Each structure stands twice: as C-alpha cells, then as structure tokens.
Amino acid sequence: MTAKTLKTPKATANAEEKEFSILIVDDHPAMRSTMYDILEDEGLSPTVAASGEEAIRLCLENEFDVVLMDVQMPDITGVETFQKIKEGAKARLQNSCPIPYSKSQNSPDNLPRFIFMSAYSVSELKEECFRLGAIAFLQKPLDMNEVIHLIRDRSNPSVLLFMKDKKDREASAKALRSAEFRVITAESLDQVLINARQISHRFVVIESEMPEMDEEKIKSMLSQVSPFSQLVETDSNGQPTVLLEKLSRLRADPVRRETATSGW
The missing domain is CATH 3.40.50.2300 (Response regulator)
Known part of the structure; x- marks a missing residue:
C-alpha cells in the first residue's frame, strides 16, 4: 500500500505554527484511517504506512517529526523497523558529514521522535523501546488527546x-x-x-x-x-x-x- 496522499490542513490550524509531519505505521486499515483523520483535523500533516518495510522506505525518502509505530506487525516488528530507520538515518548523516560528528551515535539529528503503541503491555518490550530511544510507549486503545499532546510537545521536559x-x-x-x-x-x-x-x-x-x-x-x-x-x-x-x-x-x-x- 502506498502512502496516503496528504490533504491541505484545515483552517483550524494556526497558520503561524510549523506543521508537524507525522508518519502513522499500523497494519490495521481502520486504525490508520481513524488516526489520519483525527490528526489532520488537528492541523497536523499525517502520512500512513501499512508495514514496517513501507515505513523504512518513507523515512529514508522524507523527513518526519514524529513516527507513531505499532509494535506488532506481520512483516517486521515495530522495534525492528525502528532499528533499521535509525541505521539508515545514521548512514545518511555520515555520508553527508564524513567528519565524525559530536552528537550521540544513537541520536542523529535527522531522526524523528518515535511513539510506540501496542495492544499488549509487556515490560520487556517497553524496556527495549525505551532503550532504543522512544519518547513514549502507549497501550491501545489510545487516548488521542495524549497522542496529540506528545506530538505538539516541542520542549524537552x-x-x-x-x-x-x-x-x-x-x-x-x-x-x-x-x-x-x-x-x-x-x-x-x-x-x-x-x-x-x-x-x-x-x-x-x-x-x-x-x-x-x-x-x-x-x-x-x-x-x-x-x-x-x-x-x-x-x-x-x-x-x-x-x-x-x-x-x-x-x-x-x-x-x-x-x-x-x-x-x-
């Protein structure tokens, strides 16, 4: 499935505020569609991916502010997808800046913030996601107010x-x-x-x-x-x-x- 075409944000969005680019990764069509509509109504700029492989391709071709990643997917898991995206971002940064950079090798500047979501609350899975650098691990059913607050949070608490x-x-x-x-x-x-x-x-x-x-x-x-x-x-x-x-x-x-x- 190709990425869903972006629509023009609705007038409710603050025109002076930078539009957030969001990638929604979930193998369930209803979940993708519902989250897309809600985030677009909030004036955000969502794109959808139906698999980990599609998410990897999109992240290598585009820059996203936030990735909402389902953990359980049939082809490769959300954690494996995150790892491959990090590897791709790191390689891209090193190719553009052959001189060793001072940032942490685990946090290249062009890596989006990752929010994981899952129907299951497994402590080992949460630990792995946080260890890799996720900013949140949310359990389904999602509270979309919670998701939106995390997306709009530009600060580092x-x-x-x-x-x-x-x-x-x-x-x-x-x-x-x-x-x-x-x-x-x-x-x-x-x-x-x-x-x-x-x-x-x-x-x-x-x-x-x-x-x-x-x-x-x-x-x-x-x-x-x-x-x-x-x-x-x-x-x-x-x-x-x-x-x-x-x-x-x-x-x-x-x-x-x-x-x-x-x-x-």
Whole structure:
C-alpha cells in the first residue's frame, strides 16, 4: 500500500505554527484511517504506512517529526523497523558529514521522535523501546488527546534527579536523556533544594527509600520553592527504564501538562 496522499490542513490550524509531519505505521486499515483523520483535523500533516518495510522506505525518502509505530506487525516488528530507520538515518548523516560528528551515535539529528503503541503491555518490550530511544510507549486503545499532546510537545521536559548511588544516578540520567529529557543530577537533598530554588523543573525525582523526616522535609520545601514541579518517587532498586516509562507517562498527561510549567 502506498502512502496516503496528504490533504491541505484545515483552517483550524494556526497558520503561524510549523506543521508537524507525522508518519502513522499500523497494519490495521481502520486504525490508520481513524488516526489520519483525527490528526489532520488537528492541523497536523499525517502520512500512513501499512508495514514496517513501507515505513523504512518513507523515512529514508522524507523527513518526519514524529513516527507513531505499532509494535506488532506481520512483516517486521515495530522495534525492528525502528532499528533499521535509525541505521539508515545514521548512514545518511555520515555520508553527508564524513567528519565524525559530536552528537550521540544513537541520536542523529535527522531522526524523528518515535511513539510506540501496542495492544499488549509487556515490560520487556517497553524496556527495549525505551532503550532504543522512544519518547513514549502507549497501550491501545489510545487516548488521542495524549497522542496529540506528545506530538505538539516541542520542549524537552527538565528533570532534577537525585539518587544516592552514583552508578544508578548516571544510568537513569542516560536513559532519560535518550528520550529527550533534560536532566540535572544532584548528589544530595541539599543540592536538590538549592537547585529547585533557582529553576522550576517539570519533574523532581527522588528515591522513595529515605528516612521519613527527610522525605517529609523535601516534599514540604519543594511545594514552597517550586510549586509547579511534579515530585516523582523512584525505587532505588528499580531499572532506569521503569523510571523512564513513569516520566514518559506523566509527560503525556494532558491535564498535568496544562497546569504546570515545563521548566527551561
């Protein structure tokens, strides 16, 4: 199936706002058609692909801002498609810039943001998607308000991260940065409070296993110095992908996003 012809965005779109180019990849015709119509009504510029192979071809021939990728497809999976698109983008960038570039080899500049969608919630699958650099993993049936908020989010939400163990802190920071979060790390609760007084972060992440006095103190003081930051507790034994999944879900929450400043 060839890509669906794009239509002129409807008058409801803001003419001064850059039109987002979206690739919808799903093997179910009804899903493709419904998402196409909804996104077009929002003033976005959607294209559809019925398979992973078609998505790879389209991504190599065009530049998209966001790819909505179904995980389970008959020819090649969404994860395999993502990997091949990344490889193609990397090769294209290296051919145009033979001098080694300074960006992370996992995040070439011309790679669209990927949002995965699946009817199944499998932890190993989510971890793999986030490890590769997806910004969100959404479970079907989709909340299209959530999808639209993620698409229109041009910002890189800032995160103030405190974990006692340096290796855990660095691993979590790396995972968050791969999904386009801006991360500032703190080595102590005092550093958390000092930084929060200066910058309003979208999320402040602290370990849940702290002495009760410290936990209550940090919650109370954060509510005073940074009322628009969202406090997120994480298990010190948790995997970085678990934290990434939690923040990605909160990032996509339309209610929260409309009532809180993003920081930075």
